[in-house]
Amino acid sequence: MPTYKTRAQFVADDLRRRILGGEFKGGTQLRQDALAKDYEVSRIPVREALLALESEGLVEFHAHRGAFTTELSVAKIRELFELRILLETYVLKRAIPELSDADLQHAENLLRQYDAALDSGGQIDNWSDYNFAFHQALYAPAGLPETMSLISQLNTKSDRYIRMQLLYTQEIEKAEREHHDLLELARQGDIDRACALLEQHIAEACEGIVTVLEKRSQDLQEA
Amino acid sequence: MPTYKTRAQFVADDLRRRILGGEFKGGTQLRQDALAKDYEVSRIPVREALLALESEGLVEFHAHRGAFTTELSVAKIRELFELRILLETYVLKRAIPELSDADLQHAENLLRQYDAALDSGGQIDNWSDYNFAFHQALYAPAGLPETMSLISQLNTKSDRYIRMQLLYTQEIEKAEREHHDLLELARQGDIDRACALLEQHIAEACEGIVTVLEKRSQDLQEA
DNA sequence: CCATCGTAGTTTGTATACAATGTGCAATAC
DNA sequence: GTATTGCACATTGTATACAAACTACGATGG
Structure with a gap:
């Protein structure tokens, strides 16, 4: 600091x-x-x-x-997202048993701010920040700062592509619903289903990005 | 480059x-x-x-x-080694099915050089390099450069403590035997046992380091 | 006697100036 | 006409010089 x-x-x-x-x-x-x-x-x-x-x-x-x-290849993007799945499900698993009421409240507050921002016209600019803040709120109670640092790195690297996907597709609402579900599963302490949802959440974002990228490179070839 | x-x-x-x-x-x-x-x-x-x-x-x-x-706390060292287990078993699992004869030969050559260097008086100075080179030889065929980069980072961070452990204990020969076993399991394509051995290999190194650190901090308190 | 403030000195942070390296074009040789 | 060489230019890499910030110590006031 x-x-x-x-x-x-x-x-x-x-x-x-x-x-x-x-x-x-x-x-x-x-x-x-x-x-x-x-x-x-x-x-x-x-x-x-x-x-x-x-x-x-x-x-x-x-x-x-x-x-x-730098520009990432599709292969590297897939690799980054695989790593995110590996690391983020790992911390989530460790975090859920440690979640206090305050932690859950904090995560929920973030979601509310988020929803509010969405309703008042999509502020895509800082969507990434909100997104990471929510995930971080769920992960932090695991008490694994080094791991969080790696996850943060991976998110920074993939951030450009996440934004790009959001520009082309309307995935924000879907991600938002999944965030609410994730929080609910975490609240119930259902580690397995929470991790499964998280994995799906990340994997689908990855596929969305790859789809956009491949479509765009096709467009470039045609032009 | x-x-x-x-x-x-x-x-x-x-x-x-x-x-x-x-x-x-x-x-x-x-x-x-x-x-x-x-x-x-x-x-x-x-x-x-x-x-x-x-x-x-x-x-x-x-x-x-x-x-x-920087100086790492025991908690952070444990965290780093947990991450190493997570990431390294992940790449090893992916690498073993891809290992070519040339890859195995390369890893074996590294082990030989290593053994030779050991016999002619322990060159601890570049032990870390040899060590990482061997692991890298086994992991690289997975074709996951971003993951390798993270693993390399984690190894750099923990390198100081690994050296320290080697100075105080005579773990090199044990690590060396485990390397030979690991190579053999990889050659046989036995993913599960190879990963289990790798996990044990890393976890025991971690415990060794923690033991040395705690002993040293006790010595400091007494003095 | 303790706390707070100010000042001197040290160290970092940044601007300017210069050296070294890479790039591209033109001239020459084939 | 093509390839190669050399030179001029542009850009990076580094040294020197200066400004800004922190630290430590002592003076002053309570």
Whole structure:
């Protein structure tokens, strides 16, 4: 918890937002000089920001050639989502027996805010944040911070594609219903069915993304 | 695969080696100026190296206060090793059906080099590298690069403690025998027993480390 | 005597300037 | 006409210099 935010962190946060928002197509070079001008800082904090994003898997550095935004293949996306299933069902299983009333209340509050935001016109921009916050609320009581960190990583990497899917399909309501069901199963302490639902929840999101990607690459070939 | 090595990468590699080698006790501050003098470079590449190590979990940055080497609690070590069991048995299960004769030969060659190095006086320094290379040889055929990357991360984080354990106990020969058994089970395609052995292999290493750590902290309290 | 504030000194964070490397185009040779 | 070489330019990587923030210690007030 840095009490103060350095310029490098500020640039990193904003660049992450822009990349995840889809502003740059995969493989585009991020010129340090241009970004430095954009943010009215020198290239040093920009470099540091890019290095931070590299460690998150959002950009790749090639020595003396610069930073390029990464693009995931369908195979890697499937792999990421398989990992998410493995890790997230693992923590959920550990978390459910530890869930306190306060934890459940907290998760429910998140869902309510969420529903409210949906009704007042879909704010897709920060849907990902809400989404992860809800999952985190269910997972955190397991008391496995390292695991949570890995899950967070995986979510960041796949975030771009989740947003893309949400733009093309109307999956938010479905995900939302599943979230309510998941919370209910967690409340009942039904570990097996909760994990099964979670697995399905993630797997279907994956398939949705792959479908969109393959459709889009077909469109590109036709054009 | 950078064709050329920048100074930042060189410093990062050497610092990683030093940290994992136990040169710095947990929580010590790494002063950029001192390191810059050490390596006869400016502070810029040193900063970048420290940032890289931060993303690997070996150091922590506090804004305007600098970088400190991290120290893992027993709870976090247990968590890391649980994650290793989860992920490594997962890839092993996927890898075994894909293992070609060449893959098995490669793994066996690594074991031989390893045995030879052991006989000619224990080279603990690069034991970790050999160790990971062997495991990687068994896992790689699964064709799951993202998963391998996570496993590699977890190994890096726990590496220091593995070395420490090896210094205090004579576990290398035992690990080595288990490696031979693991290879044999993989060759036979016995997924269940191979995964069970792997799980035991990792879990026992974890217990060994925890034992050493708790003994050491007792010694410190007495002193 | 303890707490709080201010100041000096140290260390980090960032800007500017320079060096090193990669890229692309043009000129030349075949 | 094509391939190769060399040079100019653009971009990254690093050094130096400066600004900002934290720490520690002592002075001042309660």
